[in-house]
Amino acid sequence: MLSENIERIRDLIKANDTNELKSILDQLHPADIAELCDELEQEEAQYIYMLLEDETAADVIVELDDEARKEILETTPSETIAKRLDYMDTDDAVELMRDLDENKQEEILSHIEDIEQAGDIVDLLKYDEDTAGGLMGTEMVVVNENLSMPECLKEMRAQAEEMDEIYYVYVIDDEERLRGVFPLKKMITSPSVSKVKHVMKKDPISVKVDTPIDEVAQIIEKYDLVAVPVVDSIGRLVGRITVDDVMDEVREQAEREYQLASGISTDVETDDNIVRQTTARLPWLLIGMLGGICNSMILGNFDSVFLAHKEMALYIPLIGGTGGNVGTQSSALVVQGLANNSLDAKHMFKQIAKESVVALVNAVIISMLVYIYNFVRWGATATVTYSVSISLFAVVMFASIFGTLVPMILERLKIDPAIATGPFITITNDIIGMLIYMGITVMLS
Amino acid sequence: MLSENIERIRDLIKANDTNELKSILDQLHPADIAELCDELEQEEAQYIYMLLEDETAADVIVELDDEARKEILETTPSETIAKRLDYMDTDDAVELMRDLDENKQEEILSHIEDIEQAGDIVDLLKYDEDTAGGLMGTEMVVVNENLSMPECLKEMRAQAEEMDEIYYVYVIDDEERLRGVFPLKKMITSPSVSKVKHVMKKDPISVKVDTPIDEVAQIIEKYDLVAVPVVDSIGRLVGRITVDDVMDEVREQAEREYQLASGISTDVETDDNIVRQTTARLPWLLIGMLGGICNSMILGNFDSVFLAHKEMALYIPLIGGTGGNVGTQSSALVVQGLANNSLDAKHMFKQIAKESVVALVNAVIISMLVYIYNFVRWGATATVTYSVSISLFAVVMFASIFGTLVPMILERLKIDPAIATGPFITITNDIIGMLIYMGITVMLS
Numbered sequence: 001m002l003s004e005n006i007e008r009i010r011d012l013i014k015a016n017d018t019n020e021l022k023s024i025l026d027q028l029h030p031a032d033i034a035e036l037c038d039e040l041e042q043e044e045a046q047y048i049y050m051l052l053e054d055e056t057a058a059d060v061i062v063e064l065d066d067e068a069r070k071e072i073l074e075t076t077p078s079e080t081i082a083k084r085l086d087y088m089d090t091d092d093a094v095e096l097m098r099d100l101d102e103n104k105q106e107e108i109l110s111h112i113e114d115i116e117q118a119g120d121i122v123d124l125l126k127y128d129e130d131t132a133g134g135l136m137g138t139e140m141v142v143v144n145e146n147l148s149m150p151e152c153l154k155e156m157r158a159q160a161e162e163m164d165e166i167y168y169v170y171v172i173d174d175e176e177r178l179r180g181v182f183p184l185k186k187m188i189t190s191p192s193v194s195k196v197k198h199v200m201k202k203d204p205i206s207v208k209v210d211t212p213i214d215e216v217a218q219i220i221e222k223y224d225l226v227a228v229p230v231v232d233s234i235g236r237l238v239g240r241i242t243v244d245d246v247m248d249e250v251r252e253q254a255e256r257e258y259q260l261a262s263g264i265s266t267d268v269e270t271d272d273n274i275v276r277q278t279t280a281r282l283p284w285l286l287i288g289m290l291g292g293i294c295n296s297m298i299l300g301n302f303d304s305v306f307l308a309h310k311e312m313a314l315y316i317p318l319i320g321g322t323g324g325n326v327g328t329q330s331s332a333l334v335v336q337g338l339a340n341n342s343l344d345a346k347h348m349f350k351q352i353a354k355e356s357v358v359a360l361v362n363a364v365i366i367s368m369l370v371y372i373y374n375f376v377r378w379g380a381t382a383t384v385t386y387s388v389s390i391s392l393f394a395v396v397m398f399a400s401i402f403g404t405l406v407p408m409i410l411e412r413l414k415i416d417p418a419i420a421t422g423p424f425i426t427i428t429n430d431i432i433g434m435l436i437y438m439g440i441t442v443m444l445s
Numbered sequence: 446m447l448s449e450n451i452e453r454i455r456d457l458i459k460a461n462d463t464n465e466l467k468s469i470l471d472q473l474h475p476a477d478i479a480e481l482c483d484e485l486e487q488e489e490a491q492y493i494y495m496l497l498e499d500e501t502a503a504d505v506i507v508e509l510d511d512e513a514r515k516e517i518l519e520t521t522p523s524e525t526i527a528k529r530l531d532y533m534d535t536d537d538a539v540e541l542m543r544d545l546d547e548n549k550q551e552e553i554l555s556h557i558e559d560i561e562q563a564g565d566i567v568d569l570l571k572y573d574e575d576t577a578g579g580l581m582g583t584e585m586v587v588v589n590e591n592l593s594m595p596e597c598l599k600e601m602r603a604q605a606e607e608m609d610e611i612y613y614v615y616v617i618d619d620e621e622r623l624r625g626v627f628p629l630k631k632m633i634t635s636p637s638v639s640k641v642k643h644v645m646k647k648d649p650i651s652v653k654v655d656t657p658i659d660e661v662a663q664i665i666e667k668y669d670l671v672a673v674p675v676v677d678s679i680g681r682l683v684g685r686i687t688v689d690d691v692m693d694e695v696r697e698q699a700e701r702e703y704q705l706a707s708g709i710s711t712d713v714e715t716d717d718n719i720v721r722q723t724t725a726r727l728p729w730l731l732i733g734m735l736g737g738i739c740n741s742m743i744l745g746n747f748d749s750v751f752l753a754h755k756e757m758a759l760y761i762p763l764i765g766g767t768g769g770n771v772g773t774q775s776s777a778l779v780v781q782g783l784a785n786n787s788l789d790a791k792h793m794f795k796q797i798a799k800e801s802v803v804a805l806v807n808a809v810i811i812s813m814l815v816y817i818y819n820f821v822r823w824g825a826t827a828t829v830t831y832s833v834s835i836s837l838f839a840v841v842m843f844a845s846i847f848g849t850l851v852p853m854i855l856e857r858l859k860i861d862p863a864i865a866t867g868p869f870i871t872i873t874n875d876i877i878g879m880l881i882y883m884g885i886t887v888m889l890s
Contacts, residue, residue: 029650031667039789063667065787157633165628167612167671183610184629188602205474221696222476222508224689226612226671243688244669250692251666254699255781258706262777262866263770277803281774282810288770289811292763293818299759306758313751313758314744317765317875318737324769325708325733325868329726332707336700342510344484358722365727366734373738421707423770430762 006039013044022051030059037072038065046075058087061096067272070099078104082111089164090117091137091245094124124239132216133209135249136230136239141169145179145197152196153187167226170237171200178206178229178237206231209238216241217249218341257335261328261422263288284423291427295320295434302438305445311378312441315388319437322366322392323399323429330355330403331421338411339418345411352404359400367393387444391437398436399429451484458489467496475504483510491520503532506541512717515544523549527556534609535562536582536690539569569684577661578654580694581675581684586614590624590642597641598632612671615682616645623651623674623682651676654683661686662694663786702780706773706867708733729868736872740765740879747883750890756823757886760833764882767811767837768844768874775800775848776866783856784863790856797849804845812838832889836882843881844874
């Protein structure tokens with residue numbers, strides 16, 4: 001949204017011109033109104049929110065930032081929230097309810113008029129947030145496999161009335177078990193004499209209620225689905241997950257890897273709370289601090305090296321930095337490869353062999369260049385000239401193999417390899433780098 | 446796919462048991478066959494590929510890894526490729542064609558029997574790969590706004606026959622300009638007496654052929670669409686982009702940020718080519734090397750400091766590492782916030798203020814802890830005891846503000862802020878950190 005438009009809306013709020021505001025809001029898509037509310041100050045957003053019809057308000061609140069949503073929910077009466085939940089898909093309603101405490105949840109549930117909707121929400125709240133059950137909604141068109149196509153069409157028409165959009169029709173047997181699916185396309189291209197079970201695609205791809213969300217995302221991505229049906233432990237159809245919810249998951253997963261690699265333990269991008277911001281970052285900084293102190297102890301044991309060759313100290317940042325950079329590169333490639341399934345932890349040795357060759361090329365180039373620089377600066381006979389280059393070579397090789405090995409081993413141990421990247425790899429490489437540097441210098445002295 | 450199954454398939458290939466293999470492949474989804482081919486050795490994958498029907502082969506090749514696809518395309522005759530392109534959606538066909546050189550492209554095009562398909566592919570190849578035009582396909586159901594609903598249904602039926610799936614029907618006027626859209630749902634719920642233009646949703650969300658892909662992804666994500674229509678400069682409907690292609694884009698974009706932050710300039714995850722692997726990594730390593738040499742020069746100018754307090758050298762890794770860690774955290778949060786629109790470059794000072802408070806808390810905690818350690822180790826009067834802690838405090842504050850500022854300024858200058866994270870921020874913070882450390886020590890001595 002253009003900033004001029006936001007200024008205009010701000011002015012209208014100040015002037016209390018509700019008619020003009022309402023006519024502007026009428027023109028906007030709920031997602032745009034949500035974007036507007038995210039940009040405005042809290043009181044202004046509240047003002048806009050109060051002007052909206054229940055149905056639009058429901059669509060807007062689903063699209064708001066976590067922070068803005070929380071602020072609005074806190075000041076909205078439970079009765080109003082209940083009315084708006086009625087207009088939401090159950091998956092969106094549940095996502096919103098999860099942010100509230102139990103008392104508020106119960107208060108809102110008691111105000112929901114549609115008992116079926118309230119029941120669905122209560123049921124869905126029981127599932128673990130990180131599983132298919134926690135992400136699914138119950139809005140879907142479901143028909144029995146024994147219906148004829150005209151009966152099916154009639155049934156669909158009745159069910160579709162209440163829904164925003166439908167893309168698939170799910171087919172169940174008399175025991176409510178998922179038997180098939182057909183894309184809406186079939187509705188208009190199939191001969192009307194057939195029975196549903198003869199037209200449907202049998203054994204559709206589905207997920208279980210306890211399938212982890214990242215697997216659901218992989219399935220939807222792999223099979224290019226628009227929605228995936230969710231079944232319980234005995235195969236009964238209990239819900240569906242749509243691609244838009246999964247897309248958020250794909251983005252969050254990729255962002256999470258990046259955050260972990262950057263030493264941030266939880267998603268605090270939009271969080272204004274200083275305590276949460278600090279607790280997300282301090283742990284890695286403290287581990288980095290311990291690494292630094294550890295390094296100071298190691299270096300303290302090599303007093304004699306620095307006394308004999310005081311110029312050795314100048315190359316500490318170069319050795320440490322190079323190890324960190326190389327290790328970060330190797331581990332990032334492995335973590336991403338494992339996450340998007342282009343790499344398999346079974347192929348560990350193949351990957352290490354590949355990384356070793358790349359490392360060898362980089363190690364030779366970097367050591368040679370630094371050798372030339374030091375040759376000019378200190379002369380060919382100075383210990384530092386060859387000790388720094390030999391150390392760099394060893395550090396690049398070590399950091400590269402270590403950065404590949406650690407995430408692959410973690411994956412095999414079923415530990416999220418993303419936690420190994422960034423700070424952990426950097427700090428370990430820094431310490432090992434110092435040990436290599438001091439060791440080689442002592443050997444050469 | 447389970448490794449036992451892969452072993453079984455390997456054995457069948459060795460035994461040349463094509464009948465059994467074909468019956469296994471018949472049971473598999475094309476995406477699963479692609480996954481299988483990615484796992485197998487090149488010759489084995491080739492063997493499997495040759496057993497497939499043209500239509501399945503087309504679906505499989507679309508789903509293959511870049512590497513595996515390239516290998517298979519190189520050994521498949523142009524005539525066979527042409528036959529398979531005929532079964533693909535034009536967007537998939539174009540994506541595949543882009544990997545081939547011009548001669549091969551022309552050879553394949555000359556073999557495509559469906560002239561319309563060939564023409565569409567030629568037209569689509571002209572668009573820039575990173576725009577909506579380069580990602581769109583031409584398969585869609587399009588009806589004129591003046592049709593009656595029964596006419597429309599008939600038209601849809603005819604067009605849908607040739608398509609895998611349809612989710613929206615696009616409505617155009619006599620000049621082929623996009624006028625509206627209706628979800629398939631309307632097909633079954635709308636009264637048959639209406640004209641298309643009275644049932645459709647007017648002014649649908651659309652993108653232009655030259656809209657950058659990341660904007661297309663944002664639009665599809667924001668409005669929760671399953672597909673978005675693409676129009677040319679005068680509003681004529683020329684194609685559509687589906688959510689599955691955009692999901693790949695969302696993942697790639699998030700992965701790209703992470704790679705840049707890790708000092709990898711192009712996507713080389715699955716690339717076995719050593720030259721490409723090296724050129725993707727060496728630039729940042731060389732910049733890191735220059736940074737390290739730069740640091741050695743800076744430290745070389747403070748000989749007197751190290752002579753007076755030789756224990757100062759031991760804290761070089763701690764100071765450099767902490768600056769790097771803090772800077773990486775701050776810049777990663779800003780880069781992600783800017784990429785997913787939760788942060789706006791206009792709010793630079795608000796973000797810096799927020800980061801400064803978090804930095805202050807972290808700086809105080811880290812400096813205090815290190816002070817206590819050094820107090821015990823060197824005593825309260827040693828220069829190193831307070832110089833290291835004061836430097837750490839300054840470095841954390843600087844690195845945090847610098848890491849926030851740089852990506853925000855780049856965003857304002859319309860330069861991708863992701864290039865600022867990782868190596869650049871780490872190296873700069875390392876150098877500035879040394880300057881701060883030396884400067885403060887000189888002042889305190």
